[in-house]
Amino acid sequence: MYEQLMLSHERLQEYALQKEEWAAVRERVRIARDIHDTVGHKLTALLVQMQVARKLNRVDSIRSEQAYLECEELIRSALQEVRLSVRAIREEPITSTSINESLKILSEEFTKFAHVHTSFEVHGTPVALPNDLQLTAFRIVQESLTNAQKHGQAKKAVIVLDYGETGFSLSITNDGELPGKIKPGFGLINIQERASEWNGVVHFRMDRKTGFTVELKFPYSLTEMERKQIENLDS
Numbered sequence: 001m002y003e004q005l006m007l008s009h010e011r012l013q014e015y016a017l018q019k020e021e022w023a024a025v026r027e028r029v030r031i032a033r034d035i036h037d038t039v040g041h042k043l044t045a046l047l048v049q050m051q052v053a054r055k056l057n058r059v060d061s062i063r064s065e066q067a068y069l070e071c072e073e074l075i076r077s078a079l080q081e082v083r084l085s086v087r088a089i090r091e092e093p094i095t096s097t098s099i100n101e102s103l104k105i106l107s108e109e110f111t112k113f114a115h116v117h118t119s120f121e122v123h124g125t126p127v128a129l130p131n132d133l134q135l136t137a138f139r140i141v142q143e144s145l146t147n148a149q150k151h152g153q154a155k156k157a158v159i160v161l162d163y164g165e166t167g168f169s170l171s172i173t174n175d176g177e178l179p180g181k182i183k184p185g186f187g188l189i190n191i192q193e194r195a196s197e198w199n200g201v202v203h204f205r206m207d208r209k210t211g212f213t214v215e216l217k218f219p220y221s222l223t224e225m226e227r228k229q230i231e232n233l234d235s
Helices: 002-056 063-087 098-115 131-150 186-196 221-235
Strands: 117-123 156-163 167-174 200-207 211-219
Touching: 002 063, 002 098, 002 131, 063 098, 098 117, 098 131, 098 156, 131 156, 131 167, 131 186, 131 211, 186 200, 186 211
Parallel strands: 117 156
Antiparallel strands: 156 167, 167 211, 200 211
16 A cells, blocks of 8 residues: 555655646746737837838938837837736736727837837727737737738738627738738737637638638637626616
8 A cells, every 4th residue: 555655655756846847838938928919019010111211211311210210109119018928927917008009009009119000990899808828819810910911911901809799710811912821820829829728710711802711710619708798788
């Protein structure tokens, strides 16, 4: 019996060690995704602004100076994203706006800095979502826009957030160049992994008329569905 207890103890220790290792791997993946999605997004927009400033420098010094000022603003914003990521790793509380407001601001910033005219639409009755799920949705949209500008050279993009009865959907469509075949790289794989963590479903679609679209569907949790039912009764 003593030997069995010792063996069980050793197995428990091994399991605990494996669990810690898995947790560390997941944390490294999460940090890598956050850096890729946040800083990468800002640097993509910064590169566009630097190219504009360099070209304007030859013909219009005033507009060139304005473009460089916008580059400085992007750098400050990227630094803020890094600070927020560090605070998140340290588990410090971060106050944030709702997903609707966050996506509205994102679309305006991407229009201004990346020169991709981006519109944002909301359909249905908004539902209060967990902060982590809101962050996931925001990062997915951010990554989709970055891909649209970087790989597709898109000029226009449309973000649609649709609240349904049992879940919400997101679609990000751009008019950029269509690839011959969809080959998920780091960005698209990130989107798939983020969605799966919330039982979400992802589809990538190509259409010569509408362009490239990232479609996502997320189910509500039981608490969110109950809250929505109460709101419907009150209305």
